[in-house]
Structures are given as structure tokens and as C-alpha cells.
Amino acid sequence: MNRLAHASSPYLLQHKDNPVHWWEWGTDALAEAKRLDRPILISIGYAACHWCHVMAHESFEDPDVAAVMNELYVNIKVDREERPDVDHVHMSALHLLGEQGGWPLTMFLTPDGEPFWGGTYFPKEPRFGRPGFVQVLREVSRLYHAEPERIRKNRDALKAHLSRGAETDGGVLGITDLDRMGLRLAELFDTEHGGLQGAPKFPNPTILEYLFRYARRAGDGDARRRFLLTMERMALGGIRDHLGGGFARYSVDERWLVPHFEKMLYDNAQLLELYALAYSEAGRALFKDTAEGIVTWLEREMVTSEGAFASSLDADSEGEEGRFYVWSLAEIREALGEEDAAFFAKVYDITEEGNFEGRNIPNRLITGEAPFAVEERLAGMREKLLQRRSARVRPGLDDKVLADWNGLMIASLARAAPLLGRWEWIGLAERAYGFVRKEMSRSGQLGHSWRGGSLIFPGFALDHAAMMRAALALNEVTSDDSYLRDAETWRDVLLTEFMIEGTGCLAMTARSADPLVVRPQPTHDDAVPNANGVFAEALVRLAQLTESQADHRRAGDVLAQLLGVARSSPLGHTSILNALDLHLRGLSILITGNEAEALHGAALRVPYPDRSVRLLRPGEALDENHPAKALASSSPEAQALVCAGMRCSLPVTSPEALSGRVGEMMAGVSPA
Numbered sequence: 001m002n003r004l005a006h007a008s009s010p011y012l013l014q015h016k017d018n019p020v021h022w023w024e025w026g027t028d029a030l031a032e033a034k035r036l037d038r039p040i041l042i043s044i045g046y047a048a049c050h051w052c053h054v055m056a057h058e059s060f061e062d063p064d065v066a067a068v069m070n071e072l073y074v075n076i077k078v079d080r081e082e083r084p085d086v087d088h089v090h091m092s093a094l095h096l097l098g099e100q101g102g103w104p105l106t107m108f109l110t111p112d113g114e115p116f117w118g119g120t121y122f123p124k125e126p127r128f129g130r131p132g133f134v135q136v137l138r139e140v141s142r143l144y145h146a147e148p149e150r151i152r153k154n155r156d157a158l159k160a161h162l163s164r165g166a167e168t169d170g171g172v173l174g175i176t177d178l179d180r181m182g183l184r185l186a187e188l189f190d191t192e193h194g195g196l197q198g199a200p201k202f203p204n205p206t207i208l209e210y211l212f213r214y215a216r217r218a219g220d221g222d223a224r225r226r227f228l229l230t231m232e233r234m235a236l237g238g239i240r241d242h243l244g245g246g247f248a249r250y251s252v253d254e255r256w257l258v259p260h261f262e263k264m265l266y267d268n269a270q271l272l273e274l275y276a277l278a279y280s281e282a283g284r285a286l287f288k289d290t291a292e293g294i295v296t297w298l299e300r301e302m303v304t305s306e307g308a309f310a311s312s313l314d315a316d317s318e319g320e321e322g323r324f325y326v327w328s329l330a331e332i333r334e335a336l337g338e339e340d341a342a343f344f345a346k347v348y349d350i351t352e353e354g355n356f357e358g359r360n361i362p363n364r365l366i367t368g369e370a371p372f373a374v375e376e377r378l379a380g381m382r383e384k385l386l387q388r389r390s391a392r393v394r395p396g397l398d399d400k401v402l403a404d405w406n407g408l409m410i411a412s413l414a415r416a417a418p419l420l421g422r423w424e425w426i427g428l429a430e431r432a433y434g435f436v437r438k439e440m441s442r443s444g445q446l447g448h449s450w451r452g453g454s455l456i457f458p459g460f461a462l463d464h465a466a467m468m469r470a471a472l473a474l475n476e477v478t479s480d481d482s483y484l485r486d487a488e489t490w491r492d493v494l495l496t497e498f499m500i501e502g503t504g505c506l507a508m509t510a511r512s513a514d515p516l517v518v519r520p521q522p523t524h525d526d527a528v529p530n531a532n533g534v535f536a537e538a539l540v541r542l543a544q545l546t547e548s549q550a551d552h553r554r555a556g557d558v559l560a561q562l563l564g565v566a567r568s569s570p571l572g573h574t575s576i577l578n579a580l581d582l583h584l585r586g587l588s589i590l591i592t593g594n595e596a597e598a599l600h601g602a603a604l605r606v607p608y609p610d611r612s613v614r615l616l617r618p619g620e621a622l623d624e625n626h627p628a629k630a631l632a633s634s635s636p637e638a639q640a641l642v643c644a645g646m647r648c649s650l651p652v653t654s655p656e657a658l659s660g661r662v663g664e665m666m667a668g669v670s671p672a
Helices: 027-036 050-060 063-072 084-096 133-146 148-162 175-187 205-218 221-236 265-282 285-302 329-336 338-348 372-389 403-420 425-439 461-478 481-498 531-546 549-568 570-585 597-604 655-666
Strands: 040-045 074-079 105-109 115-119 449-451 454-456 587-592 611-615 639-644
Touching: 027 040, 027 074, 040 050, 040 084, 050 063, 050 133, 063 133, 084 105, 084 115, 084 148, 115 148, 133 148, 175 205, 175 221, 175 570, 205 221, 205 265, 205 570, 221 265, 221 285, 265 285, 265 403, 285 403, 285 425, 329 338, 329 372, 338 372, 403 425, 403 461, 425 461, 461 481, 461 531, 461 611, 481 531, 531 549, 531 570, 531 611, 549 570, 587 597, 587 655, 597 611, 597 639, 597 655, 639 655
Parallel strands: 040 074, 587 611
Antiparallel strands: 040 105, 105 115, 449 454, 587 639
16 A cells, blocks of 8 residues: 555655555665565655656556556655655665666665665656666566575675765865865856856856855956856846746756756755855846845745745646746737737747747846846836736645755845845744744754654754754844854754764764664765755854854864865865865954944945854853953944954954955955
8 A cells, every 4th residue: 555645745745646555764664575575666756856757657657567566566755855864875876886866766675775776767668778667677576586696796785885984085275275176166167158067057056155265265357257157147047037036956058048947945045145145246236136036936935834944846837847937929928918028028038939949938148137227127027927927837835844955045044134235034034943943853953854743853964054054144143142052052963963983074864863774974065065064164153253262173173074075076075165265264253332233234244255243242251262352342332353363453443444354354464
């Protein structure tokens, strides 16, 4: 029988009526496989995944295919967003088999849960030189029973490789190394379209942040232009939803025109803060509008009734990818009238023949930005088309709340708000934070996924690292030290539950979690930054806020362990390198005295990669070893002190003077 009817995951619930006898991942399913002496088929996907839907319609909804699956296997369905640990182990196994990764992920396991073979999407019928799914099912089952030694050989080889820790060269890194890597990275960027060269094109937010940091640190004009070009072309391209705001997962072409239409919370969280940085750097209305569009989309479509943020919007509607987002010229005319439609079509590349498979993806790659009066006219047209689009069949919403993705968005809102003057975003961030802290926490330890009162617990390393960083971001903008205490709590959980002695890296799963075939310890960034990089940045920022010697020592120790990993593969570990940049050159801005709001706001408008900000409340004491301890109490009037390491400037008392002092110290001028 199918056991998914009571699952909390919207993805699993999509499969609750399949004729396949699905199990959820867990000890019961493994026990059943042992009892029957059958291999396990594990199918991993997520709600917004187009090819997951294709394989479901072709095979999992087919009674004949399901009968073969039920006869030969114990079948387990997994939501990769709900169980990223299970996904990581089996995706790693697939890569070791020499296969390119992707979803749906289809793996075959022993009854002990050990992978021995697999693939991604299997067509129902043989085509393109690939066997049909039923053929695969029968052959793998035959091999399992008839050639157990072959199965054991594959299993043992995969398990041995999966058990290896992260490779490290044991070296150290400094500013010169970061600049050398930044120069090489800049050369990998497409000088015509932005982004890394080739197709498909992903935003790669941690890599973009590294490029931004390098350009500012080294004064490299070419790197700065390539960063801004990437931000511009994404904002003008079809990967951005020009009507509703927000970004799709990636572009299938090199121009950012044709998106893979699913919208993920984590992409938009990371892009929001990058567009705020781009605006602070270049002052272009395009960047501000793009950032504000992300939050408009977030508030309209992704905020749950509890105030947290939902996970994703599907790529498909009415069984067709992108149907919700594309237009014909006739529809545009019907909605806007002939004159406005002609104007809109010219700006947004809408034609009779279409710019994508006979339909049109609105984009401005050809026309670019326009004068303010033109943009005002277009805004009214976009609103009309958005209203018309809202009457279409909507893509499915995956409304589960993930602690790590919420943490990314909370931090992003808190960081972007001062740079864009949108202080109301902080309330949006605080409400989501309050939900995660209250509903997804037990005795200080976080769960991972919440939906309808059901919590996946314990959570993963990234849940705690991302929420630690979110707490610090909110502490900086609100000066509420309860956020600081939460950050310290989650720091301690990471050190006790997740840190692996000997390697200095975080495991993905807690010590108290149900064991997998191996305990995964990934360090590389994927679509989201790796927990190790997020944790390292949070430790550095915490140390800059408290100036505690213990905090500085801990941040330095963790970074020292991680740098050997990052050196071996810099492009895959830019979140760690970004943390190192903050550690080596980040400023600590301390605001003290009465009526210090203007100075606090000016400090927060310094881009977050360059600084940490602490507003000292009346009666609050600094750490005994804080380099600004004596100066901080020198006057009851509002003042700012800017510290680089253990050296602090003399106080400044105006936002203009603060801006000048920060500029001097970022340029390496000794504090005065």
C-alpha cells in the first residue's frame, strides 16, 4: 500500500495516490526490505522539479509500471528539501558512478540502505539510447539476486569513497592569495552576458559575492564591471519575472533569456542582498527595482499564514513548464489595447512569432533601461498584465517552512533594508525569525522542516548556521541582544552536535540524528552556501560584534581548519573565502551615546561585506578586552568608533565623518 497520505511534505503528497507502494525514508522501510530480501528503490525529488513530474506521470502513475516496482522492490520516496542529508549521500554516490547529477534521482540500495547503482530520470519506454524504466527495474533486480558479489563490489567501493572526509592541502591563505584567486575568477566571467561562461547559466551568488569583495578590496575595475554586468543582464533577462518580481532557478541559455521556471526561496534570498550591494555600488534604479521586486513577490506569494517563508513555486502549471509566465502578442493586445500593447511589446521583446518556442518570455535584454517617464508608463502596463496573469492556473506552492532557507532570507532582508532605505523589511524578517525560533526549536536545537504542525527534527548544520547568521543580522539592525544570545546558542549547538573532531569541519547531520550509511561532511557550496562557510562567517561576525578574545580565537581556529579545504578547490568554496575576507579586513563599527539613530543608520549603510555594527545601549558593558572600551564611555553624546582588529579610531560624531573614516580605514589609513 502507499504510505504517503500522512506525509507533511507537499512533494510526497503529490505521490500519495500513485499505485506504487511508497514508503517514507526511515527504519521501517529498511526493515521491510530485509524481511523480504528485496533491494530498495529510492526516488528523490522536490515539488518544483519539472522532470520529477514527468517521470511521475509516465511511470509512477502507470499501474503496470507500479506493479513491477511493487513486486521487485521496497520503494521509498524522498523530498530532497526535507531530507537534504539523504539526498546528499545518494547524489554523491551517483557522481562516483560517473553519472551527471540531477533530479529525479533514482538509486538502488541494499536492504541495509547502501547504494550500489542508480541514475536520474528514466523514460518509461526505451529512447535516445537509454533503456526503458521497466527494463532497468527487472535487470537490477536480477543482478541483485543472481550476482550478489557484483552488487557487493559496487556497494563496497561506493561506501569507501563516501566515507572519505574533505580533502585538504593544509595550507594557509592571506589577502594576496584571495586577490590572486579573484583575478583568476574574474577571467572566467562572460564579458558579453555576465555570469560564468557558457550555458546553462546559474546566478552562483557566493561566487558573485566573492567577485564583489575582490573588486572592492583590490580596486579592480574590470572585476567590478563584470559583477555589475552580471547583475544587469540577470535583471534584464527572462530569468527575472518582470511582472511579478523574483527570479527563476537558472537560465538554460547563455543570455539569461529562457529560465527553468521554478522559483526557489533560497535563490531569491541570496539575490536580494546582492542587488542591494549592486545598488550601493552603482546607484542604478534597475538594481533597486529588482531588489524591491523580489520582496514584493515574497510578500505576495511566499509568506505563510504564520509569517514564515514558503519554499518554492513549481515550474509547471496545467502540465506544462512555464505556461503561467509566457505570453502571446494577442494576449498582450487584449489586455492593454493596441497602442499600449505595441509600446510594451517593443520594450519587452514580444513578437507574433515569439522569442521562445512560439511564445514570449518578457525581457529587456535588447532595450535595457529607459527614462523615468517611460518606466512610469510601463509600471501601469505591468500591473494590468499581472492582474490578468493572476487569473491563470497557478503553479503549485510548496509551503513547507525550512529553517535554513528562512535564515538566508531573514539575513538578506535585514542586510538589504538599510542599503535600500526599506526599513519596513526588518519587521518582515523579524516575524519569520520569531516563527522559526518558537515553532521549530526544542531546547535550543532547531528542526529543519515544518508544515502543518509537523516538524522534521533534529535539523541540519545549515539550519543552525543560517539562523545564527540571521540572528546576527537582526542584532545589527535592531540592537536587540536577545538575537545575540540566540546566535551564541546555535553556535554552541554547532560545536557540540555537528563539529567533527580532527577535521574541524561540520557534519551535515547531528550526532543525535538517525544514522545514514555514512555521516555526510560536505564542504562545497551548491545552490545554497555550505554550512561550514556560513558558520565561519557567523563566527567572524560574532567576534567583531563582541570583540571577545574567546570569540576571536574560535573564529580563527575554525577558519584555519577550513582554509586547507578551500585552497584545494577555491571556486567550490567561495563562502569560506568570503568569511576569510571579512575576518582579514572587516571593520567593527561601535555606536554609543544618546540619540544615536542617525549614526547607527549611517553605519548600517556601509555594505555588510565590509563591516559589523553594534549599537551599545545605555548601561550595556563592553568586553574587558574590547579595544574601544575606554573611548566608548568618553562621552554621553552620540559617537561612532571604527575598529580594525584591535585598533580603533578616535570617535566621530556625524554620519558624514563616519563615512569618511570608514573609507580611510578600508583604504588602509591608520585610525586617528
